[in-house]
Amino acid sequence: MVALGGNAILKAGQRGEFELQIENTREAAKIIANLVEKGYHLVVTHGNGPQVGDILLQNETAVKAVPPSPLDACVAESQGLIGYMLIQSMDNEFRKRNIGMQALCVLTRTIVSADDPAFENPSKPVGGYYSGEESRKLKKEKKWKMVQDSARGGYRRVVPSPVPVAIAEGELLKTFFHSSENRREILIVSGGGGIPVIRKGKGYRGVEAVIDKDLAAQVVATSLGVDELFILTDVDSVFLDFGTEKQHPLRSATVDEMKRHISEGQFGRGSMLPKAEAAVKFVQMGGKRAVITSQEKMFDALDGKDGTTIFEND
């Protein structure tokens, strides 16, 4: 399973022009095609931060013309948007190389617990920037939780980021993935961490939240029973003592070693920490190895020459 980094769709500093994003997904599609040519049977997931942010901003800006959609529906829209860019780019690359595979994007919901403490403590800023007055109005009318953004000024909505528990489509996708007849497809699933839902009665109900895409990737990877999880990001490997004089790359670690690094606070909360946690949990739950690296260094990382590989304990 490959969890594409945010820069597979939009690189730092770029705005969300569709043509630009498609150029980036074309690059990502080449990496995927290389893996397929190496014999990997892949499942792909991806983030949606800038895209769902843009969709929210469009909803908020056009609020007088169009009733805005809740956040879970915006995540669903972003799965449609990004899924389309990825299937088109991947298929075109496969067809160019005469690889008899095709990308298939399945909408995916991620189940979270209604009791997750994140619902009491929303922390993830999303959507546009508002003045103090607008912020007070939104708090009152929409019951949004707002925080002041000290860097850019103004107020932003914050939403919960609960821990993924399971994938609503997990069983079906597992059957599909392992059925030998379907070896011609590359599944794209759980985009943006999945559409967040909680259990309600016998069924599900959407919730306004965002789910970390790497933590969700682990849940998908474990549910489908894949052997390896590749988490791609914008750095070539995990670093220890990051940002200090002692900074150095971590080439490999066992689950226990990685857990120690996590408990020592080696990794940034919004950046490397969820990737490290996802990697550890994937291997703990039976995965053979997890690799954290960049799109560029992926192949060196698979040979252990770059990136960070997390193995089970000896």
Next chain:
Amino acid sequence: MVALGGNAILKAGQRGEFELQIENTREAAKIIANLVEKGYHLVVTHGNGPQVGDILLQNETAVKAVPPSPLDACVAESQGLIGYMLIQSMDNEFRKRNIGMQALCVLTRTIVSADDPAFENPSKPVGGYYSGEESRKLKKEKKWKMVQDSARGGYRRVVPSPVPVAIAEGELLKTFFHSSENRREILIVSGGGGIPVIRKGKGYRGVEAVIDKDLAAQVVATSLGVDELFILTDVDSVFLDFGTEKQHPLRSATVDEMKRHISEGQFGRGSMLPKAEAAVKFVQMGGKRAVITSQEKMFDALDGKDGTTIFEND
């Protein structure tokens, strides 16, 4: 295969509030569950007119804050949005009734011909209303074709509505649909007529167009080799001499009879005509029967007591 009518998601006169749409999809889910309990192995498709219209309007309204997406990408977003409402509503209904099935929504692209005459003659109005001055600017800057809307005043963009030729994901979906292991899923595909693409080199390229959902439903139904196509709409059956004193429902017709009604101009271009054409083509291409009816009269129609059934020639 069931092609849901627009009123399965948004009824006439309603605006696009998410909660309202979910209420409608819950009703549609009951019909689907009834069919499943009758033993049907279903594929479901749906329209996206009001939803893609809202997404376009959001894109146009927020143009200064967010680079707007092309129409094909907006269709992809609408497949995400509507697909989410349908899988959630259908799953909840299945789980309530202890039906061991699950809905799965797959993003689907519809291939059209780059030579389709519709590209020379865009006719389908989409998005917001503009003043004469704005309209001239959009024509110049974006090369949009604009038409004056005499009823509401103002100018609107018109886009091509080419004929669907094939489904890019057709082969994979056919394998999936017929694989006995996967009898637990109800596929939702080709929403809004599918994301419009043309062939380019060995691959595909998105085009700014909209595809009739009923014509696309026929292409999907024929590609998957399903037996029956149910086209749901807001009238209980096809009428002959519609709007005249002689108006009467058509209970059944052979392909040749239906073709004669079509050539006599019995059916409205933007409404019943594509449904009649889709029904005829489906049966001509090997389908057992096509039924055009309303959600409410569906079960009577299956027994021949209501609706309009199109059979092959004797």
